[in-house]
Amino acid sequence: MINMLRAGGAAAAAFAFVATATFAGPSMATDVDAAPAVNPVADHANATIDAGRLAEASANSAEAVAAAAEMVQVAKAALPRPRGLEELVVAYAGAEPADEEEECLAGAVYFEARGESLLGQLAVAEVVLNRAASGKYPTTLCEVITQPWQFSFVNATGSIPAADRSSEAWSKAVAIARIATEKVAGKLDDDVLWYHADYVAPSWGKRLERADKIGTHIFYS
Known part of the structure; x- marks a missing residue:
C-alpha cells in the first residue's frame, strides 16, 4: 500500500496533480496498429519515489518543489506519445x-x-x-x-x-x-x-x- 505523504505546500499539490492527471494531447490512431497501451506503474517500477526523502523535503520548500517536479516528469514519461x-x-x-x-x-x-x-x-x-x-x-x-x-x-x-x-x-x-x-x-x-x-x-x-x-x-x- 502506498503510504500517505504529508509533504506540504507545492509538493502536496503537485503530487495530487500527478495522481489525477489525464492525457489531453492529440488523439491517437485506434483501429489500425494503434500505439500499445502504457502502464505507468509497470513501465516505471524502477522510478519509485522515496517517501522518506519527500518527508524531509517538506521542510524545505525549494527541495519540495524539485521533488514534486521529478514526480511530474515520471508521470509524463509513462504516457504514450502522439503519433505523427x-x-x-x-x-x-x-x-x-x-x-x-x-x-x-x-x-x-x-x-x-x-x-x-x-x-x-x-x-x-x-x-x-x-x-x-x-x-x-x-x-x-x-x-x-x-x-x-x-x-x-x-x-x-x-x-x-x-x-x-x-x-x-x-x-x-x-x-x-x-x-x-x-x-x-x-x-x-x-x-x-x-x-x-x-x-x-x-x-x-x-x-x-x-x-x-x-x-x-x-x-x-
Missing part, C-alpha cells in the same frame, strides 16, 4: 475505403493533391469535410466533391475518374481520407472552405481571408 502524420499513414497503408463516402474523399485527395506532402493532402481532405459540415455546401462528401464547378478533376458528367488503385499514391490517399474522417490529425480550422493552386489567382481569393499555404495550395476561410 507519417506514422499514421503507414499504420493505415493498404486499407480499402470503408464506404462510398471515404472512397470519394480518397479520390479527391488522389486527384487534387497526390503530388503534395502528406500534410498538403490532409488539408485538401479537411476542406472537403469542412464544406460538408458547413451548411453552405451539400451534406455528403461525394456530393461536395462532385458539385459542378468546384473541383477541376471532376469530369463533365460530374463523376470522379478512376484512380490507379495499385499505386502508392492511392494507398496514401485512402490512408489520408481515413485519418481525416476519424479526425486523428489535422491543422485547418473548421471555417477553411476554399483553396487554389499558387500558380493561379482566382478573383474570389481577394474576397476571402487567407488561412494558410501548404505546398502549392493556398487555403482560405
Whole structure:
C-alpha cells in the first residue's frame, strides 16, 4: 500500500496533480496498429519515489518543489506519445475505403493533391469535410466533391475518374481520407472552405481571408 505523504505546500499539490492527471494531447490512431497501451506503474517500477526523502523535503520548500517536479516528469514519461502524420499513414497503408463516402474523399485527395506532402493532402481532405459540415455546401462528401464547378478533376458528367488503385499514391490517399474522417490529425480550422493552386489567382481569393499555404495550395476561410 502506498503510504500517505504529508509533504506540504507545492509538493502536496503537485503530487495530487500527478495522481489525477489525464492525457489531453492529440488523439491517437485506434483501429489500425494503434500505439500499445502504457502502464505507468509497470513501465516505471524502477522510478519509485522515496517517501522518506519527500518527508524531509517538506521542510524545505525549494527541495519540495524539485521533488514534486521529478514526480511530474515520471508521470509524463509513462504516457504514450502522439503519433505523427507519417506514422499514421503507414499504420493505415493498404486499407480499402470503408464506404462510398471515404472512397470519394480518397479520390479527391488522389486527384487534387497526390503530388503534395502528406500534410498538403490532409488539408485538401479537411476542406472537403469542412464544406460538408458547413451548411453552405451539400451534406455528403461525394456530393461536395462532385458539385459542378468546384473541383477541376471532376469530369463533365460530374463523376470522379478512376484512380490507379495499385499505386502508392492511392494507398496514401485512402490512408489520408481515413485519418481525416476519424479526425486523428489535422491543422485547418473548421471555417477553411476554399483553396487554389499558387500558380493561379482566382478573383474570389481577394474576397476571402487567407488561412494558410501548404505546398502549392493556398487555403482560405
